[in-house]
Amino acid sequence: MSTNTAPPASFIWLSPFSFIRKRFQSWWQSRLPLTDTTTLTQRNVYILPTRPGFMLATTLLVLLVASINYQLNLGYLLTFLLAGSAVVGMHVCHGTLRGITMHLTPPEPQFVGVNAPLQVTIMSDRKSTRYGIGMSVLEAAHWSWTDVPAQGSATLQVAFRPVRRGLHALPALTAETRFPLGTFRVWTVWRPAAQVLVYPAPESFAPPLPPGEPRSGGAAAIQSQTTGEFDGVRAYRRGDPMKLVVWKKVAKAIASGSDELVSRDTQQAQRYELWLDFAQCGHVDTEHRLSRLCAWVVQADRQAVDYGLRMPGLEIRPGRGEAHKKRCLEALALC
C-alpha cells in the first residue's frame, strides 16, 4: 500500500526534474529491504557535504590562496591542519552511523489523525559514545535526537501521523548525523517491515449512544434469567433523576479524564441490549458511519457497558473489555 498519490499528468511538464527525482526516490526506496532490525554498514550509509561543508571548502580555498599570495608557510600549516581535521571529521561523521543497529518496536494500533509514536532502539557496540544521531520519518520535518552511549542503547520516538484507516506499512524512516563538524551529512533510509493498524478517526461530537434493542430470545434470554438481579447501566440522558446516576462509575470516569454521567438502567438492561449498527447510524457516507461507530465504541467502552457491533457481513456479539473493544475497532479499521 503506497501513501503517494499519483501526480497529475501536467506535473511532468511543469517540473521535470522534480518528477524525475520523485520517480528515482520511489524506485530507490522500493529496492530497500523491509526489516524491523537493521545494521548499518558501508553499503547503506550515505554521505554528502552540507552547505556549511561547502562554506568550509571555500574558507580553505581562501586560506590557501592567502597563504600562497602572502607566502605564509604558517598559513599553509593552518590550512592543511584544518583540511586534515575536516577529512578526519568526515570519517568520524560516517563512523557515527556505521555499525549501529536499529530496532523498531512494533507500534500499537492508532486512530487516524493521532500521532502514532514509533519507538526505535539504537544499539552501539563501539567503545565510545556516538553523539548526535537524529531520526525522523522520511521527508518529515520533525527530528528527534539522541546520543548512543558506548556499548549501550538509546531509544527514540518518532511521530508518524496516519491519514487513512486500515493496515498500513510504516513509512520509511531516516537516521542522520552531522557530528562532529556539521560539514557532512551522513544518513540512511530504512523501511521497517512492521505494519500499523489504523482505526477510523472517532467522530468529534458524536451523538449519544443509540437506545438498546429488545433482547432477542435464545442465549441472551438464558443469561438474563441466570443473573436475575443484574442492573445495566447506560449513558446519562437529560431528565434522568439524580438517584439513577451511578456515582461510583462517574467518579471513575472523571478520574480517567472524561466527564460523562452514567445512569442505572434498571429494568431495560435485562430486556434491552446495545447494538452499534452500521446500517442505523445516521450518515450516508461509509467513512462517516465508521467514524461515528468508532466514537460510539470508545464511548461505550468508557462507560463500561456491553455493546455489540453489527456491520455488513459481520456481527460481533455484545461484550465489554479491552479485547472486545480491540476486536470491534479492528473490524471498523479493516472493513
Next chain:
Amino acid sequence: MSALLTRLNALPRDTRDTLFLLVVVAWVVMPQVNNLPWWCTGLTAGVLLWRARLAWTSSPLPGRWWLLGTLAVTIVATLITHKTVLGRDAGVTLIVVLVALKTMELRARRDAFVIFFLSFFTMLTNFFFSQSLLTAAAMLVALLGLLTALVNAHMPVGKPPLWHAAKIAGGMALLGAPVMAVMFVLFPRVGPLWGIPGDAMSGRSGLSASMRVGNIASLALDDTIAMRIKFESTVPRQNQLYFRGPVFSRFDGREWRPLRLQGPNLRNQLPSNLRVAGEPVKYEITLEPTNRPWLFVMDAAARAPDAANYTVAMTSELQWLTDRPVTDILRYKAESYTDFTFGSPRSALQEYIELPAGFNPRTAELAAKMRDDNYGKDAIGMATAALQRLRDGGYLYTLEPGTYGENTADEFWFDRKEGFCEHIASAFVILMRNMGIPARVVTGYQGGERNGVDGFWVVRQSDAHAWAEIWQQGRGWVRVDPTAAVSPGRIGSLQRLQLPQGVIASAIGSVSPDLAASLRAGWEALNNGWNQWVLNYTQSRQLNLLKDIGFESPSWEDLSYVLIGLIVFVSLCGAAWTLWERSRHDPWLRLLWHARRELHKAGLDVPATTPPRQMANAATERFGAAAAALRDWLLRLEALRYAPPGRQAGSLASLQRDFKQLAWPKAGPQRTVPRT
C-alpha cells in the same frame, strides 16, 4: 573562586557555549591587538564584553539596525585610518570587527558557522605580522578551541561537558596532523598568484631605504633577529663583521638618500672595480623578511650570493640587490674576502662631495681649519685627524641624544657632542665632504653574537649600524667607522648599550646571568630551528627532497604527481580496508561456510541458513556412517556457540585444526528417489 566555578557549571547550555565561543574569538583576536588601530581594539573588546553580558543575563540580542549602524561606523573609521577598505591592514581591521559583530547576531546555526569560518581567516591574518613559534602555539590553541566549539555545537542532546568535545576535537586534529605534514611537504610552492597590495609586507622592522638621523637609534631598541649566519670556514674577527646594506651618498640637509633610485632593473650597474685577495670566508645567511631587495653580505663578496629563485646583482657601491623584495625568510650562501679594494672611476666622484647649501656652516669652518692644520696629508690622514677629534673631544655614544635640529652636524660637533652611530657617521661624512674628500654613509649591520646551542651567529636589529667610506686616491674606497673612535667598545666586542629589561628577565638575569643567557640561547635555537625547518621551507627545499627520493631533475609538476600518487595510494588503502572489513565475517560462520562448501563438493547441497545440527543430520542421512566424524565435528561446532559456558568441547582453534583433517565423504551417485 569556587563560587564562580559553581556558577559557571550551573549555566544553561546556550550561555555556556556562547561564553566559550566568545573566549575563543577573543583569543584569536588577541595577538592582533598591537597591529590594530586603537578604536578597532576598543570596539572589538566592547562588543565581545557586551555580548558576554547578554549571554550571562540571557538578555535579547540587539536589533539588526544597530549592527548595520556599527558596521557603517567601522567602515568609515577604517577609511579614515587606512585611507582604504582594501588592502591588508584595512582588511584585517574589518575582519576583526566583523567577527565581533557577528557574535551579536548568533541566532541560527548558519550564524555560528559564519563566525567559525571568519575566525579561521582571522587566525591566518595573525601570520601577516608574525610567524614565530609563539604565534604558532597560540594559533594551535585557537584552532583547537574553534574545533571544540564546532564539535560542541553538533552535540544536540543534553549538556555534555566541554572537555568531551575538546577530546574529540583534539583527536581529529591529531589524526589530521599527518595529512597536514604530507600536504605541507608536498604541496607545490608557487609565487604569489597576483600582485598584492603595497602595504602587504610593511610593519616589519629593519633598515630603511633612506637615513634620517634618529632612524637607527629606534632600531637599537629592537631586539628581534635580522639574520642568522652559519660560518663554514673560520669566523672572521668581530671588527670585520660589517654586513653591507644601503649606501647613502646624497644629503639634502636632513636626510641621506642613495645616489640612484634602486629600481628592479639590475642591469646597467656601474662596475665596482672590486679586487679581492686572500682566502674567502664562506657562510650561509638566513635573512628574515625585509621587504627590501637587499642581500646583506659581509664586505666584500666578489661572487653573487646563491639565493634560490632570486636574480642578484651588485651595485657600484658594493651592495648586493635582488630582483624583487625579500618577502619571506631567505637563505643564501656567500663568500666574502676581508682583504679587498674597490673604487669607481675618478669622474664619478663629484657626487660624493656635494653638500646642500646653507646647512652646517660651523662644520664647514671646522673643515677648513682642519684642512689647514693637516695640509698635505691624504684623505686617510685627514680622516685620522677627524677621528682624533672624536676621540679626544669628549664625544659620547648614547642611545638618547635628544632631538637634533636643523644643522645636525653642527650640533653634533659643537653643541651636544653625543649621538648614536648615525649621528656620528653623518656628521663625519659631512665634515669629510667639507674638507673636499669624497665620502658617503654606509648602513648595515655590524657584529653579531654566537648562539652556543646551535652554533649560529645571530645578528639583531639592534646591531644595525652606520659607518662611513672615504675615497683615498690610489686605493679606492676605504671604510672608516667613526663610532669606533667615540666608543671603541661598540665595535669589536659584544658590548652594547643596555636596554631596559622586563621584570622577569631582569630577575633571572640578576639571580643567575648564566641561566638567563642559556635560557635565551636555548629559546633562540628553538626559534631558529622553527625558521629553518618550517618557515624557510621553500620550493628549492621541496625539489631537493624530491631529488633525495630519486627524481633526476624535479619540477613542481613532479611534486603534484607525488602528491596525487600519495592521495591515490591512501584512497586505495582505504578501499582495500573497507573491502576487508566487509568480508570479515565471524570466524565461526566462516567455518560453517567452509563445511557447507565441502558438502557441496561431496554432492550434498544444504541451504545457506542451515545450522550445524541440521547439516549433520542431512549428512548422516545422505552418507550414513561415512559422515560420523563430520557429524561429530559439526556438533562440536554447535556446542562451541550454543552450549552453556564451561561445556563447550574444544576451542575454535582446535575446531579449525580438526576441520583440515576431517575425512569428507566421497560424492556418491545422486539419489534418484524423489523426495516424498
